[in-house]
Amino acid sequence: MSLGPxxxxxxxxxxxxxxxxxxxxxWVVLDYSAQRRILGDLEERGITRRSTRKS
Amino acid sequence: xxxxxxxxxxxxxxxxxxxxxxxxxxxxxLFVVGFYRVMNSPDDYQQGATVKIMFLHVPAxxxxxxxxxxxxxxxxxxxxxxHPLADVAGKAxxxxxxxxxxxxxxxxxxxxxxxxxxxxxxxxxxxxxxVLLLLYLGVLALYWTAEEPGRGARAAAVLSLVGAVNLxxxxxxxxxxxxxxxxxxxxxxxxxSIDPALLTPLLIMTLxxxxxxxxxxxxxxxxxxxxxRVRSMRLLQAQKLAEASA
Numbered sequence: 001m002s003l004g005p006x007x008x009x010x011x012x013x014x015x016x017x018x019x020x021x022x023x024x025x026x027w028v029v030l031d032y033s034a035q036r037r038i039l040g041d042l043e044e045r046g047i048t049r050r051s052t053r054k055s
Numbered sequence: 056x057x058x059x060x061x062x063x064x065x066x067x068x069x070x071x072x073x074x075x076x077x078x079x080x081x082x083x084x085l086f087v088v089g090f091y092r093v094m095n096s097p098d099d100y101q102q103g104a105t106v107k108i109m110f111l112h113v114p115a116x117x118x119x120x121x122x123x124x125x126x127x128x129x130x131x132x133x134x135x136x137x138h139p140l141a142d143v144a145g146k147a148x149x150x151x152x153x154x155x156x157x158x159x160x161x162x163x164x165x166x167x168x169x170x171x172x173x174x175x176x177x178x179x180x181x182x183x184x185x186v187l188l189l190l191y192l193g194v195l196a197l198y199w200t201a202e203e204p205g206r207g208a209r210a211a212a213v214l215s216l217v218g219a220v221n222l223x224x225x226x227x228x229x230x231x232x233x234x235x236x237x238x239x240x241x242x243x244x245x246x247x248s249i250d251p252a253l254l255t256p257l258l259i260m261t262l263x264x265x266x267x268x269x270x271x272x273x274x275x276x277x278x279x280x281x282x283x284r285v286r287s288m289r290l291l292q293a294q295k296l297a298e299a300s301a
Binding site: 039 | 098103104105107108111112115150151154157158161162165166168169267271274275277278281282284285287288289291292295
């Protein structure tokens with residue numbers, strides 16, 4: 001596959017979205033594990049939500 | 056499970072946990088097929104190989120607008136029904152829509168330089184797309200800087216509805232004004248003007264990026280629900296500490 005005389009523009013146009021999407025995915029994954037960790041810490045300290053508390 | 060059950064955040068989380076692996080798999084498969092078709096697609100008779108930028112630029116433009124449309128519908132849920140999941144959906148769509156709008160502007164600029172001879176021109180299509188990015192940044196600022204999440208959500212919902220005016224301006228800007236940007240060529244009266252050899256990979260890539268958007272949106276919504284649980288549990292913890300010290 002030849003990209004012709006404007007190969008630099010085509011490669012850059014594919015590299016930028018890959019970088020932006022990779023950053024977005026990384027943020028989502030790291031944020032998920034951070035929220036799970038904080039929730040786990042709070043539950044370990046005996047803090048529970050009103051809806052899950054036994055009456 | 057009836058759809059109305061998903062309005063409950065706990066049931067919604069269970070639904071997301073079940074659906075997400077399948078969505079990720081379907082997205083990856085579509086991207087593999089899409090990139091294979093892109094690599095084997097012919098060059099354009101005028102633009103040469105730079106037409107390959109279209110397979111990223113067009114889906115990104117569609118999803119930048121789709122994201123704002125989603126936020127506008129969610130805004131109605133926030134303002135009219137005051138449903139917390141509607142606010143979560145709107146807030147989750149904002150960073151993803153902003154990312155795709157940014158991709159659209161950058162790929163468009165990189166496509167413009169070899170085909171138009173310039174990275175940027177202040178024509179109606181490009182400018183209205185830039186306005187969309189600025190609107191996204193405004194909504195994100197409202198969500199991230201509001202001291203009380205409910206107030207931030209209502210302000211962001213109002214801006215989402217007002218900003219929806221920009222969507223038809225983006226879509227029809229190439230018809231209403233003289234622009235350097237080409238007129239509509241995929242969805243237009245009389246059918247697409249793109250050859251099937253280029254149109255098929257474009258549609259596959261558009262579907263792949265749309266699935267990616269939906270996958271990320273559900274994942275960000277899940278994170279946001281967990282973040283709100285953390286917030287309410289911390290408030291309870293603070294309340295307990297205040298009661299104990301009183």
